[in-house]
Amino acid sequence: MKDEMKGDIAARIAANPKYEKFVSLRSRYSIIMTILVMCVYYGYILLIAFNKEWLGTKLGAGMTTSIGIPMGVGVIVITIILTNIYVRRANTEFDELSAEIVKEANQ
Amino acid sequence: MMTKSMRNGLGLALGLLVAGAALAAGADLGQTTKQATNWVAIGMFGAFVTITLFITKWAAARTKSAADFYTAGGGITGFQNGLAIAGDYMSAASFLGISGLVFASGFDGLIFSIGWLVGWPVITFLMAERLRNLGKFTFADVAAYRFAQTPTRIFAACGSLVVVAFYMIAQMVGAGQLIKVLFGLEYQYAVMIVGVLMMMYVLFGGMTATTWVQIIKAIMLLTGATFMALAVLFQFGFNPEALFTKAVEIHSKHDAIMSPGALIKDPVSAISVGMALMFGTAGLPHILMRFFTVPSAKEARKSVGWATTWIGYFYILTFIIGFGAVVLLTQDPAAYYVDGDLAKGLKGGGNMAAIHLANAVGGNVFLGFISAVAFATILAVVSGLTLSGASAVSHDLYATVFMKGQADSDHELRVSKITTVCLGIVAVFLGIAFEKENVAYMVMLAFAIACSANFPVLFMSVLWKDCTTKGAVAGGFVGLISSLTLTVLSASVWEAVLKNPKGSALFPYSSPALFSMTAAFLTIYLVSKMDNSKQAQLERSLYPAQKVRSETGFGAASASGH
Numbered sequence: 001m002k003d004e005m006k007g008d009i010a011a012r013i014a015a016n017p018k019y020e021k022f023v024s025l026r027s028r029y030s031i032i033m034t035i036l037v038m039c040v041y042y043g044y045i046l047l048i049a050f051n052k053e054w055l056g057t058k059l060g061a062g063m064t065t066s067i068g069i070p071m072g073v074g075v076i077v078i079t080i081i082l083t084n085i086y087v088r089r090a091n092t093e094f095d096e097l098s099a100e101i102v103k104e105a106n107q
Numbered sequence: 108m109m110t111k112s113m114r115n116g117l118g119l120a121l122g123l124l125v126a127g128a129a130l131a132a133g134a135d136l137g138q139t140t141k142q143a144t145n146w147v148a149i150g151m152f153g154a155f156v157t158i159t160l161f162i163t164k165w166a167a168a169r170t171k172s173a174a175d176f177y178t179a180g181g182g183i184t185g186f187q188n189g190l191a192i193a194g195d196y197m198s199a200a201s202f203l204g205i206s207g208l209v210f211a212s213g214f215d216g217l218i219f220s221i222g223w224l225v226g227w228p229v230i231t232f233l234m235a236e237r238l239r240n241l242g243k244f245t246f247a248d249v250a251a252y253r254f255a256q257t258p259t260r261i262f263a264a265c266g267s268l269v270v271v272a273f274y275m276i277a278q279m280v281g282a283g284q285l286i287k288v289l290f291g292l293e294y295q296y297a298v299m300i301v302g303v304l305m306m307m308y309v310l311f312g313g314m315t316a317t318t319w320v321q322i323i324k325a326i327m328l329l330t331g332a333t334f335m336a337l338a339v340l341f342q343f344g345f346n347p348e349a350l351f352t353k354a355v356e357i358h359s360k361h362d363a364i365m366s367p368g369a370l371i372k373d374p375v376s377a378i379s380v381g382m383a384l385m386f387g388t389a390g391l392p393h394i395l396m397r398f399f400t401v402p403s404a405k406e407a408r409k410s411v412g413w414a415t416t417w418i419g420y421f422y423i424l425t426f427i428i429g430f431g432a433v434v435l436l437t438q439d440p441a442a443y444y445v446d447g448d449l450a451k452g453l454k455g456g457g458n459m460a461a462i463h464l465a466n467a468v469g470g471n472v473f474l475g476f477i478s479a480v481a482f483a484t485i486l487a488v489v490s491g492l493t494l495s496g497a498s499a500v501s502h503d504l505y506a507t508v509f510m511k512g513q514a515d516s517d518h519e520l521r522v523s524k525i526t527t528v529c530l531g532i533v534a535v536f537l538g539i540a541f542e543k544e545n546v547a548y549m550v551m552l553a554f555a556i557a558c559s560a561n562f563p564v565l566f567m568s569v570l571w572k573d574c575t576t577k578g579a580v581a582g583g584f585v586g587l588i589s590s591l592t593l594t595v596l597s598a599s600v601w602e603a604v605l606k607n608p609k610g611s612a613l614f615p616y617s618s619p620a621l622f623s624m625t626a627a628f629l630t631i632y633l634v635s636k637m638d639n640s641k642q643a644q645l646e647r648s649l650y651p652a653q654k655v656r657s658e659t660g661f662g663a664a665s666a667s668g669h
């Protein structure tokens with residue numbers, strides 16, 4: 001494909017109202033996910049910084065495991081899950097939307 | 108047997124951790140003593156080297172162009188790349204260092220591993236597909252997409268090489284110490300073997316060989332760690348509560364290992380270190396480069412999905428392994444502790460917990476396997492680093508800045524290979540020069556620079572339409588210099604390395620990231636806003652086209668070069 005043609009199609013993509021909608025939809029989604037991960041992580045870190053005692057509380061009477069341990073493992077698990085949720089949605093729904101917009105510009 | 112100097116070294120490393128002065132001290136394997144030659148381990152490692160050299164020979168036949176060298180022709184699948192990223196990221200230091208930290212203080216090891224994981228969702232949500240859509244060989248391709256090539260590339264090459272250098276020194280020194288203790292080889296020879304092997308992989312096999320070395324290592328490490336964790340849990344009927352109860356009973360700190368210790372000191376340090384890890388991962392050149400080895404944005408996302416999964420899973424395993432070591436190693440103190448005395452610590456130092464546990468659950472053969480895994484791990488990480496350093500020189504400096512984009516593929520490839528050899532020699536030299544130095548701060552410094560220099564420039568150039576070359580380059584250098592300066596002025600260098608009196612460090616926090624990253628973003632913003640040159644207007648006018656490509660992948664480099 002020649003550069004001019006490419007530029008032409010790119011301009012048509014940018015002019016498509018669906019494109020702006022798609023970009024803002026996905027951007028909003030990725031920003032929300034980023035904020036979610038940051039809240040989980042910094043929430044845990046600040047809990048450690050400000051309230052070590054509470055994290056050391058036992059899960060139940062007579063138990064050894066403290067609250068902080070399942071919470072910490074939980075942070076790891078949530079991180080993995082959120083990442084994969086994003087990847088799944090981006091690879092199906094968002095990719096379809098974007099392919100559709102590119103296709104429309106090519107017509 | 109543990110010498111006095113070694114115990115001091117270890118005490119220093121632990122002291123740093125406790126002071127929270129270097130969250131990354133887990134990346135420092137400390138001073139170690141030479142052990143008896145372990146033939147099983149050497150045999151296993153020999154097998155690994157033989158297999159990887161065959162792969163390198165096969166890869167060499169496929170590495171003809173510069174594109175093959177940098178990106179394996181773009182033909183790696185998302186799943187393979189995910190494993191390779193995991194192999195690139197899970198260093199021997201994080202395996203042995205984190206399990207050693209869990210062994211020493213329980214809960215704190217968990218805080219540590221969480222920090223090393225949270226950068227991955229950030230890369231996934233904000234960077235992965237945009238990088239893949241805009242880039243070709245190096246992250247500078249992305250940063251310089253609509254900017255003046257020369258200044259942007261010079262900055263990006265500086266950012267890459269400085270990060271690679273610090274990361275590399277820490278790895279080489281760790282490698283020498285580790286191999287001395289695992290294989291009973293002299294430090295100098297150990298460092299040279301690492302240097303020669305990594306040079307062979309990268310020189311002949313380029314990205315293809317590097318990728319497969321990383322994949323094989325990731326599989327070996329994940330398999331070995333899974334086996335150890337299962338063997339530990341099996342002894343407690345797969346009930347973590349029973350494992351923790353026994354560990355608390357035996358451990359000298361008793362119930363304190365169930366709650367956070369002294370790792371996180373003040374909230375500012377906690378946030379600052381958190382930022383370095385969270386955004387630094389998205390600025391590591393050897394990690395970013397891996398996104399160009401896959402054919403599409405879809406595969407790039409799959410890569411990070413898998414990488415995050417494997418790395419997170421691995422960190423959960425290291426936690427179990429650390430606790431397993433607390434319990435199981437005390438059952439045979441004579442075999443694992445200095446003079447059989449629990450109070451004197453582990454033979455070979457605190458970072459040997461996972462290695463001794465391998466022996467405890469799987470005997471000498473499994474010990475040999477895990478030792479070989481640790482060696483393979485170092486090779487995989489340093490190969491990735493060398494490759495990204497070589498690309499920064501050959502693609503960014505030589506082909507783009509020096510030859511103005513007119514270099515042909517053969518010349519560029521030759522320059523990459525010459526650079527690989529130079530970097531290999533420099534790495535061995537630095538590894539030997541820093542043998543007795545305290546390198547605990549270096550990995551953390553690499554992360555601080557990556558998050559203060561490389562990440563802001565990438566982020567703003569891709570996502571902010573008004574960003575200009577002047578803004579990006581000025582902000583990038585501000586981030587680079589301020590993170591470097593503040594680290595030197597912090598306790599981990601000023602007191603621990605430069606031997607100034609305790610409490611004299613001018614910068615009181617564990618990481619400069621909070622300040623240096625903010626400074627970089629502010630500088631990029633202000634300088635870009637004030638920049639109204641013709642060039643700036645041109646760059647802004649190019650943004651919409653760049654955005655179409657970064658968001659939709661339209662016009663993105665396909666499986667490059669072929």
